Amino acid sequence: MKFISIISCKLSTFFLSLVGRGSSLPGTIANILDKNILKKLELPKRIIVVTGSSGKGSTTKIIAHVLRESGFKVCHNEKGGNQKPGIITTLINASTLSGKAKSEIAVLEIDERSIKYILPIIHPTDVVITNITRDQPPRQKHINFIFEEINKGLDKNMHLYLNANDPILTKFNLDDKFNVTYYSLDKTNNSYKDNIFNSLNYPRCPKCNGVLEYKFYHFEDLGEYKCTLCDYKMPKSKYKITNFDDLHKTITLDKKYKINLNNDMLYNLFNTLAAYSVLREYDIDSSFICNSINTLNKNNKVFTKYKYHNREVFVLNNKCENATTYNQSMLYTLKDNNMKTIVIGWKEISRRYLWDDLSWLYDIEFELFNKQNIDRIIVAGPQRYDIAVRLKYAGIDENKVKIYKDLYEASDEIKDSNGNLYAILNFDYVDDFNTVMGCLK
């Protein structure tokens, strides 16, 4: 069955590509024909897995790009799915008809809930866990649950890469069984002393559940911390962003190597640093990595910032049901002391299920708008009134909140508003917004 399974996967991938679809369907077919197909493949010698609540795609993209530029033969599930069928599709298509790997390294983005089913079969050499945050509560429950789910798939032979600034991630190595490479971001101009995200989880010590004390925060739970009850503290990291120049969107790694970012949101700093740490452990030269990432960034144009009649426009991409993404946008607005107009909205809360959960709206720290010079806040989409209620309870003057059915109806209000524009949108509203602003036809 192995051969039939492999050839069906390859053929169905080919036919699906004719209709312009790359998907996990071929892997599903292969898995039905031979349910042990993943075990029977002769996999690449080295496998790098990236998992976590967010940042999987960007991190794997950087790693795969630099490895290829360094001359490695790489397979990467860039178009395939990140659950078991998608992984099977990617691995079969990167192997011969007899199931032997054609690439030297596999770079795989894997869904955090699928880790426990896939890792015990493919035995990756390296595992990056980017973060564990509140994400899609109806599906992902809560962060302790996701932690346990990921933990079930790990074994001590895997080399872990963890963000030392994130206390819950350091919990994976509580009994010191893993070889861990930590990375972290040094204090920046945007770091702050006292917690400003009051609705989220206040992290506890991974060792004794004591309250953690922070020397500084980067964002939410991220920062430099130590326990108030026991000797637990932030682990020492091997790779660091030692400077972040947010005016020029440049980061300095290990005091020496510079990367220009086209996206200076905090999550992108950590994704870039995670990729850099893996690549350094693969003995790739720091300057080479930075040059290669710079080229990738230069060619990857994104509509995150542009001008509209002398006003700066920032289009910030968020994910509904994930307060952390919105909170990063809130943090980003704090950097700008000028007058601002804010646009908030989405088309759909979830594409996965019929339920519409609104609880996560109350995990977003909209209260941070109170400290800012806000001209108005324009809300749009099917839950526009629920957003308006949330803003009311954040203490924002009801007269400043303008409510529209969608972004097209809000068009005049957006254009007539004052100050820099911050569009804090779910990803499904970004194209609509850019169309309204006239930069997408």
Added chain:
Amino acid sequence: MKLNILCLYYDIMNLYGEAGNIKVLEYHLKELGIDYNIDKLSNFDIIDFKKYDLVIIGEGSEESRDICLSHLLKYKDDIKKAIDKGVFFLVTGNALGMFGKSLYGKDALNIFDFDVTRSKERISQEIILNNDFGDDIYGFLNHEDIFKVPSNTLFESEGIKYNNFYGTMVLGPILARNPDFLNYFLKNLILHKNKDFEFNEINLKLNKIAYNEFIEFKKTKKFNSNWS
């Protein structure tokens, strides 16, 4: 009049927007010109239940709830006394599970007559509940507790109401999304403290529109084949 409010386990029982309920109460107390004090306490603190007019506890992870329950057990009698005396409790989500006889086989506070077992599948869905306070309750569930509620339910077939103890599994956050229930709860909380208080209408204009719009939205929402 000064209302003393306790947000208990504010830091580890605060999943799913549960911090929203206190924001809502604060807003309307300010609106009504009522003086209030909010204490935020957690499992390392000493609690004097006699001090408070209202105790709020929200949902947390199962691990957090275990920590809280072992802390709360020390105050079992104080809590019972407080409830009997008429102190208001707003207990939402899986925090309610701590108030039964047992929780997943371990001793719980034994204030109400029910045993909680753990569901195999997480119960995660929208919920609409008929009730005596006004319009239907719209909310969200996300927990793993199974128990048979005693006779004194808060809403139709759900939750617990005893004296001024309001317990429900509904998240949402329930107060922000349900203007009738919010109005009822707040009015009773204030009149219990001062029966002569002239409770004027509170500003629920946006809440009411949001409530009705949400119902309309759900009526028209079609099943999309992309959902999986």
